[in-house]
Amino acid sequence: MTVRVRLFASARECAGCATMDLALPAPMSVGALIREVSARGGAELAKVLAAPGTRVAVNQELVEVDHPVRDGDEVAILPRVTGG
Amino acid sequence: MHRDVRVEEADFDVSRELAALRQAIGGSAGAIVAFCGVVRERHDMAEVDELFLEHYPGMTERSIEAILDRAGERWNLDAVRVLHRVGRLAARDQIVLVLVASAHRTEAFEACEFVMDYLKTDAIFWKRESRAGDVHWIAPTGADQRRRDTWREERG
Secondary structure (H helix, E strand, O other): OEEEEEEOHHHHHHHOOOEEEEEOOOOEEHHHHHHHHHHHHOHHHHHHHHOOOOEEEEOOEEEOOOOEEOOOOEEEEEOOOOOO | OEEEEEEEOOOOOHHHHHHHHHHHOOOOOOEEEEEEEEOOOOOOOOOEEEEEEEEOOOHHHHHHHHHHHHHHHHOOOOEEEEEEEOEEEOOOOEEEEEEEEEOOHHHHHHHHHHHHHHHHHHOOEEEEEEEOOEEEEOOOOHHHHHHHHHHHHOOO
């Protein structure tokens, strides 16, 4: 399956890109996807992903790590928000 | 309740937004409260060279709409409008405008404060501050979290 990962703020800067289009085996959980992104993105990105307050949204809905990722999903890595 | 959220880079004109809100609502609103957030210019330390606000188009607007809906459930409001800027901002630039209209001023004042307190913690924005060559993403403050939490104690 193909999944688009969107990265924001410090995650985006650590990864060096705002989006990653990944070809991944299905089925895959959000947690496994995060580990995959972490492995590809380097130590700094891994720290942001593991930091408290980092959340994940699939198709703009917040999800838990056991949520299944599907072909065509947009998965967003949201570091702890600053707020408005 | 009339509810409107805009997230954009362009600056806003408070008078124009206020007039547009008054146009949109009926004559039952006797009170309209406006809050404007501005990038502070701090003289106690190096000035903020630049504040960069990042958002997630679509999800950020919905996170603000959810806050406005909560305000609408808690108070009897005619209208709530939020304009939030993103992108590169300098000291003294306007950041956010919250307009609340209701029959009476008590609800308008309280709801406006509620919306701002929740915007500070729950709205999906990230801020990056550049100050004298140091660049860092701003972490949420404990003070803002505690202030938001007081609304859960039925302060309003």
